[in-house]
Amino acid sequence: MQADQRKWWKEGIVYQIYPRSFQDSNDDGIGDLRGIINRLDYIKSLGVDIVWLNPIYASPNDDNGYDISDYQSIHPDFGTMADFDELIQKMHQKGLRLVMDLVINHTSDEHIWFQESKKSRNNPYRDFYLWWPAEKGKPAARYSYFDVNNDAWQYDVHTDSYYLHYFSVKQPDLNWENPKVREAVYDMMRWWFDKGIDGFRMDVISYISKDTNFPELPKKYNGNFLPFYAQGPTIHQHLQEMNRKVLAHYNCMTVGEAPGVGLKEALDFVDEDRKELDMFFHFDLMELDRKPGEFFTMRQGGFKLSEFKKIHTDWDAVFSKKGWGSIFLSNHDFPRPVSRWANDHPKYWYHAATMLHTFLLSMRGTPYVYFGDEIGMTNVRFDKIDDYRDIGTLNAYQKTIKEGGNLQDFFANHKESSRDNARVPMQWNADKYAGFSGVTPWIPNNPNFINGIHVAAQEKDQTSVLQFFKKMVGIRKKHLTLVYGQYEILEPDHEQIYAYKRFDDRNIFLVVLNFSDTVSEFHLPAETQEAHFEIILSNYETSDHEINPEKICLQAYQAMVCKINT
Ligand code: GLC
Ligand code: CA
Numbered sequence: 001m002q003a004d005q006r007k008w009w010k011e012g013i014v015y016q017i018y019p020r021s022f023q024d025s026n027d028d029g030i031g032d033l034r035g036i037i038n039r040l041d042y043i044k045s046l047g048v049d050i051v052w053l054n055p056i057y058a059s060p061n062d063d064n065g066y067d068i069s070d071y072q073s074i075h076p077d078f079g080t081m082a083d084f085d086e087l088i089q090k091m092h093q094k095g096l097r098l099v100m101d102l103v104i105n106h107t108s109d110e111h112i113w114f115q116e117s118k119k120s121r122n123n124p125y126r127d128f129y130l131w132w133p134a135e136k137g138k139p140a141a142r143y144s145y146f147d148v149n150n151d152a153w154q155y156d157v158h159t160d161s162y163y164l165h166y167f168s169v170k171q172p173d174l175n176w177e178n179p180k181v182r183e184a185v186y187d188m189m190r191w192w193f194d195k196g197i198d199g200f201r202m203d204v205i206s207y208i209s210k211d212t213n214f215p216e217l218p219k220k221y222n223g224n225f226l227p228f229y230a231q232g233p234t235i236h237q238h239l240q241e242m243n244r245k246v247l248a249h250y251n252c253m254t255v256g257e258a259p260g261v262g263l264k265e266a267l268d269f270v271d272e273d274r275k276e277l278d279m280f281f282h283f284d285l286m287e288l289d290r291k292p293g294e295f296f297t298m299r300q301g302g303f304k305l306s307e308f309k310k311i312h313t314d315w316d317a318v319f320s321k322k323g324w325g326s327i328f329l330s331n332h333d334f335p336r337p338v339s340r341w342a343n344d345h346p347k348y349w350y351h352a353a354t355m356l357h358t359f360l361l362s363m364r365g366t367p368y369v370y371f372g373d374e375i376g377m378t379n380v381r382f383d384k385i386d387d388y389r390d391i392g393t394l395n396a397y398q399k400t401i402k403e404g405g406n407l408q409d410f411f412a413n414h415k416e417s418s419r420d421n422a423r424v425p426m427q428w429n430a431d432k433y434a435g436f437s438g439v440t441p442w443i444p445n446n447p448n449f450i451n452g453i454h455v456a457a458q459e460k461d462q463t464s465v466l467q468f469f470k471k472m473v474g475i476r477k478k479h480l481t482l483v484y485g486q487y488e489i490l491e492p493d494h495e496q497i498y499a500y501k502r503f504d505d506r507n508i509f510l511v512v513l514n515f516s517d518t519v520s521e522f523h524l525p526a527e528t529q530e531a532h533f534e535i536i537l538s539n540y541e542t543s544d545h546e547i548n549p550e551k552i553c554l555q556a557y558q559a560m561v562c563k564i565n566t
Helices: 033-038 040-045 081-093 112-117 179-195 226-230 235-245 266-270 305-318 349-360 391-402 407-417 447-451 455-460 465-478 480-484
Strands: 014-017 050-053 070-074 097-102 131-133 153-156 161-164 199-202 253-257 279-281 326-328 366-370 486-490 497-503 508-514 520-523 532-538 551-554 559-565
Touching (some): 033 040, 081 097, 349 465
Parallel strands (some): 014 366, 097 199, 253 279, 326 366
Antiparallel strands (some): 153 161, 497 508
């Protein structure tokens, strides 16, 4: 890796905060900016460098802030602009950077632009959105994530037209082919950069470009609309323009959420020479345990470790010469990683959670850690519809009832797949509401916080998941090889163990992870059998290790990082 390609956002670790659920400071049951300010020492103590906040803007909260009614104001639930200014100032003082969520595929229907747009067909804001006059008949079908009928066209009687909404009916899609929309968005972005923010995470950025003739969905996309949505004709033109007009003028980082973008298209978005984005989140891993094309239905029989490994290996290869990857196991849209990718049974929980930390922090690419994962928070698995808050789950419930579907299956799926699994309050201590708030939170706590899954207990215990997380952060920070070094998978077909080397001219590391609940063996590559192994981290007592020249024997969910000295 050449020195001139080093970047702070490649070496940094991102900590994602869902502000509604992090820390309530004024006992209204909702997390807020003051709560984050009060927890900055904790965030800093993790060793992370960059904080990404989910949307904190004015919003009617149809989709918890992803439906923005004013891009330049703070939702009163979260506090004031003065609180925001204080937050960013204090973060910068502590050497933390701030990345904001940029939601520009759509706005809220309560945004002034849409309020105007729907008034008449010749309103100056009409073309800010995507309207289809009803006299032309019903437009070709488009899929909506958050519509009970999955229909992305909403008829509006006032102007006898349909408008497009890829997400909820309260999230109309902006018309990116209108230069006025683009300029308005760029102005807003500059305004935030001038306030001092350090970057944007761009919500469903792959979807912003649409063929506004709205042809029938080409046959090959039937059943899987994601690639179609992600391959709009003008997507790269828009991203290059945004880069030229805004991003290039700031020392910032960008990470796009990119459903539908595959290995083949990846570099078109993040090849440095194209001047578009720095990184993006692909969806291959997030779809691995789901029924194809279905967001909330779990795949029968689960996933195979060889598939999990192939996804990471293929994506690493794409960015090995150009561009840069992002490594994440969870976020606010997906369940908790220890429950999803490993095992949250109390017998295995500690080893499973620390094994995943070892993975996340030893791969090439920028690691993204979702709040609460550092202490091994697990899926809450609500079994009553009243406990759920997410529009995705609530709509799916209505749909199931409407279609006479099986509610038992519905709950079986949502207990594992609902986005609310990751949205319950942060677990700070053993107080009534886990230290999140003094009153009933906006969404119920996971009652398991009392079993030591909280910060206070884990800060005291040197052998906790949290302490292990910090140690692993320290190891990544100490060895640039773990950031920039090459990645080479060993035994790709092994269904229990994920083993890989990370190396450069200076160091060779071997990472060996048992993703199973059984003792498993891994055979060392011949060329390393003579080498001297130094175990620099393990989630079992070192004496439990059995390293002989040929094979390593790993306990359930055991993780090891070794330095190989040849
Ligand atoms: C993204 C967000 C998700 C939101 C959707 C619509 O996928 O991560 O939370 O519901 O976009 O904005
Ligand atoms: Ca509050």
